[in-house]
Amino acid sequence: MDEKTYKITEELKVAYEVDILVVGGGPAGVSAAFSASRLGMNTLLIEQFNCLGGVATAGGHGHICLYSSWGTNERIVGGITFEIAKRVTEAGFGVHNNSSLDFEVEGMKLVLEKMAEESGVKLLYHTFFSDSIVEDGKIIGVIVQNKSGRQVILAKRIIDCTGDGDVSAKAGCEFYFGEDGTGLCQPATLMFTIGGVDYERVRAFRGNDYKLEWVWKKAQENGDMRPFQDQVMGWWWTPTRPDFLGINFTHINFINSTKAEDLTKATIEGRKQAYESIEVFRKYIPGMENCYMVSTPNTVGIRESRRIKGEYTLTKDDVLSQRKFDNSIGYGSFFIDIHNVSGPGMDKKTIRPDKGFKYQIPYTILVPKDIDNLLVAGRCVSVDHEALGSLRVMPQCGVLGEAAGTASVLSIQENTTPRNIDIKKLQGMLKKQGCIIDENDIVRANK
Numbered sequence: 001m002d003e004k005t006y007k008i009t010e011e012l013k014v015a016y017e018v019d020i021l022v023v024g025g026g027p028a029g030v031s032a033a034f035s036a037s038r039l040g041m042n043t044l045l046i047e048q049f050n051c052l053g054g055v056a057t058a059g060g061h062g063h064i065c066l067y068s069s070w071g072t073n074e075r076i077v078g079g080i081t082f083e084i085a086k087r088v089t090e091a092g093f094g095v096h097n098n099s100s101l102d103f104e105v106e107g108m109k110l111v112l113e114k115m116a117e118e119s120g121v122k123l124l125y126h127t128f129f130s131d132s133i134v135e136d137g138k139i140i141g142v143i144v145q146n147k148s149g150r151q152v153i154l155a156k157r158i159i160d161c162t163g164d165g166d167v168s169a170k171a172g173c174e175f176y177f178g179e180d181g182t183g184l185c186q187p188a189t190l191m192f193t194i195g196g197v198d199y200e201r202v203r204a205f206r207g208n209d210y211k212l213e214w215v216w217k218k219a220q221e222n223g224d225m226r227p228f229q230d231q232v233m234g235w236w237w238t239p240t241r242p243d244f245l246g247i248n249f250t251h252i253n254f255i256n257s258t259k260a261e262d263l264t265k266a267t268i269e270g271r272k273q274a275y276e277s278i279e280v281f282r283k284y285i286p287g288m289e290n291c292y293m294v295s296t297p298n299t300v301g302i303r304e305s306r307r308i309k310g311e312y313t314l315t316k317d318d319v320l321s322q323r324k325f326d327n328s329i330g331y332g333s334f335f336i337d338i339h340n341v342s343g344p345g346m347d348k349k350t351i352r353p354d355k356g357f358k359y360q361i362p363y364t365i366l367v368p369k370d371i372d373n374l375l376v377a378g379r380c381v382s383v384d385h386e387a388l389g390s391l392r393v394m395p396q397c398g399v400l401g402e403a404a405g406t407a408s409v410l411s412i413q414e415n416t417t418p419r420n421i422d423i424k425k426l427q428g429m430l431k432k433q434g435c436i437i438d439e440n441d442i443v444r445a446n447k
C-alpha cells in the first residue's frame with residue numbers, strides 16, 4: 001500500500017548564517033566544533049539534548065577507551081580528545097591514564113561546556129536537525145525544529161556528527177546499514193548508574209572473572225532474570241564517586257535507531273532490564289546487597305546504524321593488517337568489539353588483537369562521495385561492519401571530529417571543497433594541535 005502523505009509549502013526564517021555548522025554534540029561533534037572555533041571560524045553546534053558529550057553524558061556512559069595502542073601504555077590519541085581527559089581529571093570529576101578515562105557523567109557535562117565557552121563556539125541545545133538543504137550537489141544549510149519553531153541555518157561547511165548520519169542521509173548520500181547480508185545492527189544498551197555499592201567487596205568477588213557468566217546463568221535458571229544478557233559488558237567505577245557504578249548490561253536487539261518507534265521500544269525495554277538487573281545484583285553479588293537506581297540516561301545508547309559511503313571505506317582487513325595511510329588523520333587501536341546482533345553476549349565476529357595493535361585512519365572516510373561541503377565524523381563514517389566494531393569508540397570518534405573540524409576550516413581558507421584540500425596541510429595543522437598522526441607523534445611514556 002502507498003504511504004499516506006500530506007503536502008505543505010512553507011517559508012522559513014533563516015535563524016543563523018555561519019561558517020561551520022556541527023550537527024550533534026557527542027565525542028565527534030565537540031572535537032569538530034572546538035577545533036573549528038579555536039581556528040577562528042564562526043561555528044555553531046546544534047544538539048537535540050541539553051548537554052554535550054553524546055553517549056558519554058546523555059547516554060550515561062562514564063568510561064572512555066582507548067587512548068593507547070592495544071594492551072600497552074603508548075599513547076596514540078592526542079589533540080582535543082586527550083585534552084578533555086586531562087581537563088576532567090584536573091576538575092576532580094574522574095581519573096585518566098594513557099589508556100582510558102573513568103568519570104562522573106555530570107562533571108563531564110560541565111567540563112565540556114567550559115571548553116565550549118573558551119573556544120568561542122556558539123551552542124544551541126534543544127534543537128533537532130530535521131532536513132538538509134542541497135543545491136547543485138552541495139549542502140548549503142539545514143532545517144531544524146526547536147521551541148522557536150522551524151528554522152533554517154545556512155553554513156559554508158556542515159559536519160554531520162549525529163551518530164546516525166541523519167544530515168548526510170537527508171542530503172541524499174548513500175549509506176551502509178548493519179552487518180552484510182542481514183542488515184542487523186549491534187544491540188542498543190540503556191546504561192544506568194547505581195549507588196550504595198561496596199566496590200571493594202564487588203571487586204573481590206569478581207577477581208579475574210570479568211564477565212561473571214555463571215551468575216547470570218544461575219539467575220536465569222532460578223527464574224530471576226530473562227535471558228537478555230549473559231555477561232557483564234562493563235561496570236565502570238571512578239574513585240571520585242566510590243559507591244556508584246555505571247552499568248553496561250542491558251541489551252536490546254533488532255533496533256533501528258533511525259526509527260522513533262524503535263528508539264521508544266528500546267528505551268522502555270532497556271529500563272525494564274535495568275530494574276530487573278538491580279534485583280539480580282542485590283541477590284547474587286556480594287557488595288551490591290543495598291544497591292539502588294541513581295539514574296537512567298536521556299537516551300538509549302546506539303552502537304550502530306547508518307555508515308555514510310565515503311571516498312574510501314575502511315575495512316576489517318585494513319584494521320587487522322594495521323594498515324598505514326599517507327592521508328592518516330590519526331590512529332585506532334580498539335579490538336573488533338561486536339555485540340551479538342541477534343541475542344545476548346558478544347558476536348562471533350569479535351576479534352582481540354595482539355599487544356601493540358594500532359592502525360591509521362585515512363581522511364577520506366570522512367568525505368561523503370555524493371555531496372560537497374559536507375563532512376561526516378563519529379560512528380557514521382565510511383567503514384564496514386567489522387571496522388566499525390573497532391573505530392566506534394569515543395577516542396576515535398574524537399579524532400575523526402577534530403580532523404573534520406580542521407579540514408572544514410582549511411577548505412574555507414583555501415577556497416576549495418573538503419574533498420580537495422591539501423592533506424599535508426591538514427596533517428600539519430592537526431600536529432600543531434597536538435594530534436597524533438604518525439609514528440613520530442606517538443607518546444611512549446605515561447605523560
Ligand SMILES: Cc1cc2nc3c(=O)[nH]c(=O)nc-3n(C[C@H](O)[C@H](O)[C@H](O)COP(=O)(O)OP(=O)(O)OC[C@H]3O[C@@H](n4cnc5c(N)ncnc54)[C@H](O)[C@@H]3O)c2cc1C
Pocket residue numbers: 023024025026027028029046047048049053054055056058061063064065066127128129130161162163164166188189190191234248300301302303377378379380392393394395397
Ligand atoms: C552502550 C555503549 C557502550 C559503549 N562503551 C564504550 C566504551 O566503553 N568506551 C568508549 O570509548 N566508547 C564506547 N562506546 C562507543 C561510543 O560511545 C560511541 O560510538 C560514540 O559515542 C559515538 O560518538 P558520536 O559522536 O559519533 O555519536 P554520539 O555519542 O551518539 O553523539 C551524537 C550526538 O548527536 C546528537 N544528535 C543525534 N541526532 C540528532 C539530530 N537529528 N538533531 C540534533 N542532535 C542530534 C545526539 O543527541 C548526540 O549528542 C559505547 C557505546 C554504547 C552505545
